[in-house]
Amino acid sequence: MPKSKVRKKTDYTINPASRTPVKIKGGGPSPVWYVTIMLGFMLAGLVWLLVYYLAGEQLKWINDLNAWNFLIGFGLMVIGLIMTMRWR
Numbered sequence: 608m609p610k611s612k613v614r615k616k617t618d619y620t621i622n623p624a625s626r627t628p629v630k631i632k633g634g635g636p637s638p639v640w641y642v643t644i645m646l647g648f649m650l651a652g653l654v655w656l657l658v659y660y661l662a663g664e665q666l667k668w669i670n671d672l673n674a675w676n677f678l679i680g681f682g683l684m685v686i687g688l689i690m691t692m693r694w695r
Contacts, residue, residue, distance in 0.1 A: 637695050645690040652683030 659676040663669055669676065 645687050645694060648683050648687035652680045655683060656680035
């Protein structure tokens with residue numbers, strides 16, 4: 608059986624231009640105050656809903672808001688979740 612020819616393979620070299628890091632706007636990690644505010648919004652929304660469910664009958668001003676309590680509670684939590692997109 609005849610022997611096949613061996614093809615010469617070119618060595619693959621990494622293009623040095625593709626290995627340069629890309630700078631991201633804003634750089635570095637988020638400051639501590641940003642994380643604190645982000646978690647604060649999420650916890651404030653949770654606390655708002657818990658107070659509405661557990662003590663809504665005793666607090667007249669919170670009971671008068673009725674369904675707006677859900678918008679306030681979930682709105683605070685959504686603000687915190689939106690802030691997580693900018694967190695580094």
